[in-house]
Amino acid sequence: MTFAPPVPLAALAALLADDTRARFCLALLDGRAWSAGELAAHAGVAASTASEHLSRLIGGGLLAEERQGRHRYVRLAGPDVAQLIEDLAAHAHTGAGMGAGARPTTLRAASATRALAAGRTCYDHLAGRLGVTITDALLARRLLHQDAGFALSDAGLSWFATELGVCLPAGGRRLLARPCLDWTERRHHLAGTAGAVLCATALERGWVGRIGSGRALAVTAAGREALARLLGVTGLAETAP
Amino acid sequence: MTFAPPVPLAALAALLADDTRARFCLALLDGRAWSAGELAAHAGVAASTASEHLSRLIGGGLLAEERQGRHRYVRLAGPDVAQLIEDLAAHAHTGAGMGAGARPTTLRAASATRALAAGRTCYDHLAGRLGVTITDALLARRLLHQDAGFALSDAGLSWFATELGVCLPAGGRRLLARPCLDWTERRHHLAGTAGAVLCATALERGWVGRIGSGRALAVTAAGREALARLLGVTGLAETAP
DNA sequence: GGGACGTTTCGGTGCCGGCCGAAGTCTCCC
DNA sequence: GGGAGACTTCGGCCGGCACCGAAACGTCCC
Known part of the structure; x- marks a missing residue:
């Protein structure tokens, strides 16, 4: 019919x-x-x-x-697809009724999960405790504002230019800063162009390194020094690679 | 294995x-x-x-x-589920390769689509040309700012209280204002608590009415008067119910 | 050229799940 | 109490699709 x-x-x-x-x-x-x-x-x-x-x-x-x-x-x-999948994955982890299979069942999987929780990339920016810690530091130092979404302050813009020494691509269709839900921390970390630039810089300068072949990241000694100097971040655990 | x-x-x-x-x-x-x-x-x-x-x-x-x-x-x-589905639906419409079946094939479906494009609810806020027009007016009058996401200005907060005469629920986990991608206009309209309050007010005061049993909305004569007075909005088409 | 390797195409198999109608359960109203 | 209506449960049917192995196709390297 x-x-x-x-x-x-x-x-x-x-x-x-x-x-x-x-x-x-x-x-x-x-x-x-x-x-x-x-x-x-x-x-x-x-x-x-x-x-x-x-x-x-x-x-x-x-x-x-x-x-x-x-x-x-x-x-x-593209970044929009990455965000879509992150959103879905976050909802699938936090949502009710999807519990079965969410928790790791083997020792190997458990240690992989622990590494991912400590630090990882989320598409092109930093996530896990590492990502949330850095985001918190940016917020605490008034380099980033949070009302509806995230916005870099003027101080934040100049921090990227002078302290970090990189230039943020101007204009473009992509948001400079946006919140991305962290599925291990269940809080927001920094995404968008600023998040991507930060992540790329950290990798380039050897502040963080990939663990194995996956998304997991470990902070290096140089990284701990840099993050303490630039953002006053302390207490980032040393992770065995 | x-x-x-x-x-x-x-x-x-x-x-x-x-x-x-x-x-x-x-x-x-x-x-x-x-x-x-x-x-x-x-x-x-x-x-x-x-x-x-x-x-x-x-x-x-x-x-x-x-x-x-x-x-x-x-x-x-909840609102998070609504947003998830909106995001997916928006991506499904704009994304490549999903063209088949996206366009209406019958006269009945075409007129329903036209009504939805003019104005509709998007979960609990206003969407379609109606939603985008109102959002634009809020932006033009500096009641709403757009940098990363949306944020109500101080003037915007007082506009809700004095001009519109409703109080925005304070605090809470939900964002006051956030952008939601409009899949007919392919631009952002206002969502979040402020968007929900605006939509509820418009329905309560008879500024807009439901068309049939679906999500489509028509602006009433009273609605056109109110939107012109409060936001300087003109040119909203009269829609046959 | 020839062999190794990464990828693709093609049949064939099996299972998951969406669908329906009929019968059963529950609620409401007279 | 009895009948009507909304919903649910239960079999049974059927199509779609995820999977694999084998063979074909390209590319790279010796």
């Missing part, structure tokens, strides 16, 4: 409704490009299966691909 | 990955409570099918139920 048109929302959600595809997207939240084979191994499926999933995710606009020789590198299509 | 734990993100997405459930959620974005039978008719499925879907959505924490006698009323679990 009544013709039922497809619902775009359902089509988009269906892309993320599969365990394997969700694992792909969560892995890609580290902001880097992964090859098809890496993702297949990470999710524990055959290469052929991974290939089909990637085609669907790319077709749906969630992923962007970059072919290099016999490799197919793939990354999240 | 390796045990693969379920992914909470996938479980959450699966709830929205079905056309019927997605239709339910989109209908519930009007912020009101619907009965199970209403939703079944709206989505064009049997009552038994709707019942099962509702149980899953409630179990997943997306919906809250309220039983009254032989009726089962159901609404979105």
